[in-house]
Amino acid sequence: MSLPNPMIKRPDVVIIGTGAAGGVLAKELSTRGLKVVALEMGPFLTTRRFDQDELRVMHTPGYVQYDQPNTYRKTATDKAEVAHSIHMQSVVGGSTLHYTGISWRLHESDFKERSLFGAVENADVQDWPIDYWDLEHYYEKAEYEIGVSGLAGANPFDPPRRKPYPMPPVARTCSGALADLAAQKLGWHAYPTPLAITSRPYDGRPAVMNCGFCEGYVCTIQARSSILVTMIPKALKTGNCEIRANSCAREITVDENGLVDGVVYLDEKMTEHKIEARVVILCCNGIHTPRLLLMSKSTLFPDGLANRSGKVGRHLMFNYYQTARGFFDNDLNEYKGVMDSRVIQDFYDPNPAKNGFFGGGVLEPRGDGETISFANLNMPRLRRWGSERKKWIMDNYTRQMVALTSMESMSQEANAIDLDPEVKDKWGLPVPRVTYNVHSNEHKLGDFFRERAKELLQAAGARQVVASPNFFPQGDAHLLGTCRMGIDPKTSVVNRFNQSHDVKNLFMVDGSSFVTSGKSNPTLTIQALAFRCADYIVSQMKQLNIG
Numbered sequence: 001m002s003l004p005n006p007m008i009k010r011p012d013v014v015i016i017g018t019g020a021a022g023g024v025l026a027k028e029l030s031t032r033g034l035k036v037v038a039l040e041m042g043p044f045l046t047t048r049r050f051d052q053d054e055l056r057v058m059h060t061p062g063y064v065q066y067d068q069p070n071t072y073r074k075t076a077t078d079k080a081e082v083a084h085s086i087h088m089q090s091v092v093g094g095s096t097l098h099y100t101g102i103s104w105r106l107h108e109s110d111f112k113e114r115s116l117f118g119a120v121e122n123a124d125v126q127d128w129p130i131d132y133w134d135l136e137h138y139y140e141k142a143e144y145e146i147g148v149s150g151l152a153g154a155n156p157f158d159p160p161r162r163k164p165y166p167m168p169p170v171a172r173t174c175s176g177a178l179a180d181l182a183a184q185k186l187g188w189h190a191y192p193t194p195l196a197i198t199s200r201p202y203d204g205r206p207a208v209m210n211c212g213f214c215e216g217y218v219c220t221i222q223a224r225s226s227i228l229v230t231m232i233p234k235a236l237k238t239g240n241c242e243i244r245a246n247s248c249a250r251e252i253t254v255d256e257n258g259l260v261d262g263v264v265y266l267d268e269k270m271t272e273h274k275i276e277a278r279v280v281i282l283c284c285n286g287i288h289t290p291r292l293l294l295m296s297k298s299t300l301f302p303d304g305l306a307n308r309s310g311k312v313g314r315h316l317m318f319n320y321y322q323t324a325r326g327f328f329d330n331d332l333n334e335y336k337g338v339m340d341s342r343v344i345q346d347f348y349d350p351n352p353a354k355n356g357f358f359g360g361g362v363l364e365p366r367g368d369g370e371t372i373s374f375a376n377l378n379m380p381r382l383r384r385w386g387s388e389r390k391k392w393i394m395d396n397y398t399r400q401m402v403a404l405t406s407m408e409s410m411s412q413e414a415n416a417i418d419l420d421p422e423v424k425d426k427w428g429l430p431v432p433r434v435t436y437n438v439h440s441n442e443h444k445l446g447d448f449f450r451e452r453a454k455e456l457l458q459a460a461g462a463r464q465v466v467a468s469p470n471f472f473p474q475g476d477a478h479l480l481g482t483c484r485m486g487i488d489p490k491t492s493v494v495n496r497f498n499q500s501h502d503v504k505n506l507f508m509v510d511g512s513s514f515v516t517s518g519k520s521n522p523t524l525t526i527q528a529l530a531f532r533c534a535d536y537i538v539s540q541m542k543q544l545n546i547g
Helices: 020-031 054-059 108-117 132-147 174-186 227-237 285-295 371-375 387-399 440-459 523-542
Strands: 013-016 036-039 070-073 081-083 190-192 241-244 248-254 260-266 272-276 279-282 320-327 342-344 361-366 400-407 416-424 430-435 464-467 506-508
Touching (some): 013 020, 020 036, 020 227, 020 241, 054 371, 070 416, 132 227, 132 523, 174 190, 174 342, 174 361, 174 400, 174 440, 248 285, 279 285, 279 523, 285 416, 285 430, 320 440, 361 440, 387 400, 400 440, 440 464
Parallel strands (some): 013 279, 036 241, 070 430, 279 506
Antiparallel strands (some): 070 081, 190 342, 248 260, 260 272, 320 400, 342 361, 361 400
8 A cells, every 4th residue: 555656755744635725735844854754635737737618618627627426415314416516626636626715814793603692593503612803913924825805994994914914006907996886875895805916026926917717717927825726836845845735634543542643545537556655635626634533533533533523514604695787878898907996895794683693794896707607697677588689788898897795604513525425436435415494594694685786786887687586506616614623623623723632633724714704715715724833833842742
């Protein structure tokens, strides 16, 4: 079970997953002298290997998005059906290769929602065991090391910060300009979206060229600050880091003392290998981290590794979305530029007494440059084919924008992932089974924000506004909450440093540790947690407390 000619035969640390968190940890630990092997389920590709072919990128399974199935059911008594509802990228760099790049910080209130706003019936809203100031330094570090553009002080609702952004905001799009005008009319506040996209040359990379392929596509000029072009090169340059691509971890093993001693994985030829290490870090996202723990059963952990609490896989959260679309008399040309240049956070904090529901959210006025999906929109009193449909496409494609609303998800123990007993993936392993049902509070939240989205578009001067009814998410790209952070080992999976309560040399660093979902776009928080965890691991290893 050995790998032919490995560069690092016995690393100090094995990291599973090379996305937002895994790449940060690989860079931080290797630059401090630790030997690191990072396993990635997908390939190691350069940015030049990708292109901007919409049909292939957006509509061909497996080209960019992860092409493995999951199963889905609404409740634990329902039969699970095969779905492809979990959105992630299986490649070195992970979903940072194709995400929108929105990189805002969680607010101070996000960490203390239970204390500030109270309990929610039939939900399990809790405070984080850390607060904003535990992460502020690491938010700053992530913004500067990853490369984030923005304007400090532009958002009156932002949490405090010590330093400005390392780059000014990207150029405002037409949707951003209209959002500024509409927000002013309504007494709201639109501000430049913080983006992991270069507005000027930064760290050897060029400024964004506003080509219009800033979401869903890999940036071939490396203006998006993906992990592939920021952290991975620096990790490899140390000589202390090895990336093993096309390597699917199937089990984390433990010794007789209950400590992690290695990882068993399959290579692209389905050959099994085992790699030993002093520390193992899971960075597989909120679905595949608990999945791997549940697959790693042993006599010491019969219900799955690090699962003595029974909470592994529980409290799954997706950010909840609603959208409205506006059509205008003049060209907006939203197929150019970044996807999102303005954000509105006037309704961010929960206000149960005023609104009659718990939770908050944000408004993101943005473009929609995907022609195929636009051509297939379900429009009132318009056939989906024929000359009338073609004329409508030609007349409206350049004259439309979207008001996306993103809201928090209620933490519910019943929302969970486990192992499907019947369906296997291409590696022969059980696929994750998603059990997820929207909380009744989220219907009210969705209704409120859909009306705010319509209000924004009308104030912007749209001649027609259409909005969809509430939908029921079966999955998402924001995969949160399944290895919850907490103080009590009986009710949580990791401690305040992302360290397993049950296994002290095992860490879970990704969206799975989130206690509340925030309002959207968790990537910067995931990266901040990874920088913080790296500091903790180094200090603990120096003190011989782990490894």
